[in-house]
Amino acid sequence: MGGLAGEQVLDVIGVGIGPFNLGLAALLEKTECRSLFLDRNKQFNWHPGMLLEGTTLQVPFMADTVTMVDPTSRFSFLNYLHEHNRLYRFYFFEKFHIPRTEYNHYCQWVAGQLPQLQFGCEVENIEQTEEGYYRVTVFSHREEKRNTYYTKHIVMGIGTRPHVPEKFQSALGDRVFHSAQYMGKRESILPTSSITVIGSGQSAAEIFHDLLGKQPDHAYTLRWFTRSKGFYPMEYSKLGLEHFSPDYTQYFYRLPKEKKNDVLRNQALLYKGISFQTIADIYDLLYERTVGNSVPNVHLQALTELVSIEGWNNQYTLSLYQREQEKNKQLESDVVILATGYQPYIPDCLKGIQHLLEWDEAGQLVIQEDYKVQLNKEGHNHLFIQNGELHTHGVGAPDLGLGALRNATIINQLAGKEIYQTYKNSVFQQFGL
Incomplete structure (x- = not known):
């Protein structure tokens, strides 16, 4: 597997x-590393199927591509606002959580300034040469x-992909689809007579709220089921948020492997x-709809699992199971939206080096604390993982x-020296003895 004569060897390729890889490309500007970043999509677009009007990031704007390690970077969100003459508008906006559409536009602005990014390029295979590259x-x-x-070196930044339980995959189509496709499908489903949302997370809630707002202009029945114990809020207390810190990541990494799954x-x-x-927002809208004891054509129910979807004459029969009552129920729905989350995956392009990678007993990659995948042979060239190390x-x-x-x-690690300071002791609480 030779063939390097006359070929330029890059320092890193981002797949x-x-x-995350956009941020890596931006932060590499302060190094001499030769890099290339590849993506099969035509342009940067962050969860386009969920760019609903009125939705925001669930983290403060400082969680941009660079600020938390380089607040002076020209790629910061504040500089983006400055370049777009929006600083005063943001100043009066007085919110840490920015519109999701603006975060997407910000990322597109960053991407447009980085010539090492190549879109419309699909990585088909990765192999190792005799020289170890x-x-x-x-x-x-x-x-x-x-x-x-x-x-x-390679940095895998493919993230996660929409997850649909296997038992529902045969029903997928124009009217049964994952929440990631919502914005592309929305206009076509509004004229239908019944829509059912499945899931307990933020995506399910945002889609339900969006459809609830549009319901008066249409005639559909709107239902929302989740197998979770309730429509519960995400933990967002300040001490709870300290779990998203370098300190907690270090603590968790050092836990015994058998303990991590329980945690x-x-x-x-x-x-x-x-x-x-x-x-x-959902509760307030429901309250307003019930003025004068009006009864909205809406149904919300927790503790209820979707068991199966059977299609017939452009309509679907849903089999549901109430877990506490241990009772079954069936209902008809024209549209089913599956907000069933996302999962990490191993892309096909890694098959050429799959034999070099260490796997645990659960079939997951063994990832070192510094985000390198453990390889089964010694070498100086590494595969790093972004958002695959939960x-x-x-x-x-x-x-x-x-x-x-x-x-x-x-x-x-790529530069072989400290380009950016990494934080320790950044939170108030201690996570271990």
């Missing part, structure tokens, strides 16, 4: 351009040709659940507020 085969949809690149199960409401504001690093893995810190940790 996938979401917020990585050979990356890429298909450019724009040029309609394959290119080969060589690099010392994560008990922490669901730290990163799942619904924001207090969204719950309040099982090793804890609830902060998908959190935007820790993305810059993880990137700083990765960049310091």
Whole structure:
């Protein structure tokens, strides 16, 4: 597997351009690292199916691509506002949680200033050469040709993908779909007679609230079911938020492996659940709709699991199970929206080096504290992971507020010296003895 003669070897290739690898590219500006970032999509777009009007980030604006390790960076959100003549408007806006659409536009602004980003380029295969470098085969949809690149290191930033339980996958189509597709499907489903939302998290709540607001202009029945114990809020107390800190990540990483799964199960409401504001908005709208004892055509029910979806004549029969009563029920629905979350996955392009990667007994990658995947052979060239380390690093893995810190940790290794300071003792509480 030679073939390096005359070929430039890059320092790092980033696979996938979401917020985390976008931040890595921006922060690399203060290094001499030669980099390339590849994404199969035509442009940066952050969860386009959930860019609903009125929705906000669930973290403060400082969780941008750079601020938490380099607040003076030209890629900060505050500089974005300055460049767009919006500083005074934001000053009077007086909110830490910015519109989701503005965060997406901010990321597109950052991406537009980084020439090492290449969109419309799909990474097909990654192999290791005899010299220990990585050979990356890429298909450019724009040029309609394959290119080969060589690099010392790779950073996987593909994130997670929509998860639909296997038992519902055969029903997927124009009227049964994951919440990630909502904005693209919304106009086509509004004329239907019944819509059912499944799920307990923020996406389910936002879609339900959006449909509730549009219901008076249409005639659909609107239902919302979750198997969770209730429509509960996400934990958002200030001491609770300290779990999304470098200190907690370090504490969690050092826990015994068998303990970590139990801890994560008990922490669901730290990163799942619904924001207090969204719950309040739904309740207030329902209250207004019931003035004069009007009865809205709405049904909300927790502790109720969707068991199966059967399609017939463009209508679906849903089988439901109430877990406390241990009773079954069936109902008809024209549309089913599955807000069933996201899961990490191993992309096909890693098959060429799959034999080099260490896996645990649950089939998950073994990831070191500094975000390198454990390899089964010695070498100086590494594969890093972004937002694929929930099982090793804890609830902060998908959190935007820790993305810059993880990137700083990765960049310091790529550069072989400390480019960015990483924090310790950054919270008030202690997590262990």
